[in-house]
Ligand SMILES: NC(=O)C1=CN([C@@H]2O[C@H](COP(=O)(O)OP(=O)(O)OC[C@H]3O[C@@H](n4cnc5c(N)ncnc54)[C@H](OP(=O)(O)O)[C@@H]3O)[C@@H](O)[C@H]2O)[C@H](O)CC1
């Protein structure tokens with residue numbers, strides 16, 4: 742499949758640019774749209790008419806990828822799913838992360854902490870899919886605990902429960918792909934703004950690939966060397982199909 746990608750350093754620069762003084766987005770705004778994209782991809786892949794269960798396990802990491810997961814969980818509840826969030830290491834860098842957790846409580850979405858038994862939700866009888874919002878473009882392998890254990894469990898369950906990875910499949914090197922042994926293989930990848938080079942390493946027969954994070958004009962995409970993706974109508978995601 743051919744599509745333009747942006748290496749991790751450039752992706753971080755693009756984000757900084759969007760949230761810089763000239764353009765003026767806030768992280769909260771971009772995260773809301775990123776979470777909406779992921780929730781929409783989940784709904785497209787697992788529509789109500791094609792499923793008998795509704796639980797979704799959202800694994801949220803300590804950075805902004807985790808924040809996308811927290812937003813996604815709230816929106817999945819509105820879309821008719823029963824999300825449960827496992828959030829073992831809270832983000833204390835920005836105060837609004839604790840507000841995202843408050844909102845989840847308001848929506849009666851359980852948020853499990855490090856000592857809670859999250860594994861009981863990794864159960865194919867009840868769970869439609871797992872949203873992997875552990876790490877995105879700032880992840881540097883090898884993975885540190887407690888996330889190594891979480892990834893091991895995910896890998897063992899992945900043939901029974903599909904994984905939907907946010908931006909980057911957790912554990913993959915953002916630029917090189919699955920270089921560590923025993924990496925997870927998501928059934929769905931939702932690249933945000935533009936795919937990272939690791940997305941070139943997915944097997945299209947194994948992994949459905951969406952692009953989301955629909956928040957930049959064409960000129961800005963061109964500045965970073967890519968063309969805007971062909972979103973339809975008000976969709977927040979577009980599926981990339983092999984040529
Ligand atoms: N424009 C967009 O597309 C937007 C994307 N967003 C999402 O943000 C992430 C990138 O978020 P960032 O906070 O920069 O990084 P991560 O979430 O990937 O991870 C940072 C945290 O991960 C820890 N870390 C890193 N490597 C490891 C490791 N090997 N083991 C354990 N933990 C690790 C890191 O900890 P440090 O101690 O190293 O600081 C951080 O805590 C992007 O991918 C999108 O999903 C935004 O929502 C905005 C718009």
Ligand SMILES: [K+]
Pocket residue numbers: 806873874875876877906907908909910911
């Ligand atoms: K991820």
